[in-house]
Amino acid sequence: MRYAICNETFEGWDHAKVCRTVAELGYTGLELAPFTLAPRITDVTAEKRKKLRQEAEACGLKIIGLHWLLAKTEGLQLTSPDPAVRAKTAAYLVELARCTRDLGGDLLIFGSPAQRRIPQGSTKSQASDYAGDTFQRAMRGFIDNKVKLCLEPLSPPEADFINTCDEANEIIRRINHPLFVLQLDVKAMTTEAIPRPELIRRYGKNAGHFHANDANRRGPGFGDVDFVPIFQALKESGYGGWVSVEVFDYSPDPVTIARESIRYLKECAAQMR
Secondary structure (H helix, E strand, C coil): CCEEEEEHHHEEECHHHCCCCCCHHHEEEEECHHHHHCCCCCCCHHHHHHHHHHHHHCCCCCCEEEECCCCCCCCCCCCCCCHHHHHHHHHHHHHHHEEEEEHHCCCEEEEEEEHHHCCCCCCCHHHHHHHHHHHHHHHHHHHHHCEEEEEECCCCCCCCCCHHHHHHHHHHHHCCCCEEEEEEEEHCCCCCCCCCHHHHHHHHHHEEEEECCCCCCCCCCCCCHHHHHHHHHHHCCCCCCEEEECCCCCCCCCCHHHHHHHHHHHHHHHHHC
16 A cells, blocks of 8 residues: 545644655655645746655655646636636646646646535536536546546535546546556545445445545544455455545644554554454
């Protein structure tokens, strides 16, 4: 297993300090939220991108990519009925892909529940058409930058659109490109009718990325979710990507979250058959 962690866990920390800390704790990957870098990814200069990458690599870390792609932005919406807004959103996704490439990563994880809601007066089917159009407009940019877009199902009530792996795969099939794939998240899978290990066996081989957390929004090992069958299912599915710790409850503190999460994950990995 290759373990990464999301940098917003360390809110307010200097990037170099984050890199040193997570590397010392045993992680080899770092996933970045764009809003921790600047209000817009286009505000992150080439010089700054180079420095971020160098600071990570100096600690033996790889910046694997970006997530929370549209969080805290304004005027961007995956599912907008307005073609001009969809074009603007697609162009921004391409900018995110360029930044990911500059940072040495190759993953974009699309969650961003607030920017993918079903528009008022629209149906879920129409929202799917709008989302497919936005992603299709951005595909050339993903291809040119050799970056994979991982579409993440999210649980209600956090999101009202793309709540299941099947719903995500419907859009993935429309785009029909190897750089447009599924994202699996333990917390998000909690609300599916199918048990998490079965979902992972079903979809893991073709998933582009995996978020490790608990149903209680905390880190793995901080709740009741057993990761031994989850890791067993990942192994059986043939998944070969990163396992990245993503939490939404930042208690008790960043170092405890990071240290105990990777300790627990390694314990579970050691118990696999």
